[in-house]
Amino acid sequence: IGVSNPNPILDSREYEVELEDGSIQRYTANIIAENLFAQCDDEGRMHLVFNEIIDHRRDPKTSKTNAEARLSSKRKRGQLRRDVTGWDFLVEWKDGTTDWVKLKDLKQSNCIELAEYCFANKIHEEPGLSW
Numbered sequence: 027i028g029v030s031n032p033n034p035i036l037d038s039r040e041y042e043v044e045l046e047d048g049s050i051q052r053y054t055a056n057i058i059a060e061n062l063f064a065q066c067d068d069e070g071r072m073h074l075v076f077n078e079i080i081d082h083r084r085d086p087k088t089s090k091t092n093a094e095a096r097l098s099s100k101r102k103r104g105q106l107r108r109d110v111t112g113w114d115f116l117v118e119w120k121d122g123t124t125d126w127v128k129l130k131d132l133k134q135s136n137c138i139e140l141a142e143y144c145f146a147n148k149i150h151e152e153p154g155l156s157w
Contacts, residue, residue: 079132079136083116
């Protein structure tokens, strides 16, 4: 349905699209294109929407234990360093895919969800996670 046109503004074709819930909706080519472009940045990278943190891992070679992370200077003796190296979190995106994300990146983008996950999994007092 509709008319194809090399000028995207004048392209009036409609497509039947099956949605995740099984329903079928009609969308014009322009609406579909707008939706695809809205999910990409200027360099063509897709932006994934965060769903939840499902796992974590700590690299013992690069992360510090509580004892190693304590500052030894006279002025701040006993305080923990804010060292975020060595921690990765398995993130599930809204599209169902998963990726290991570094703590420093997750802390900037989803700090509330990260804090909730750390408390729920009793790792909130580990170096780099107690902020």
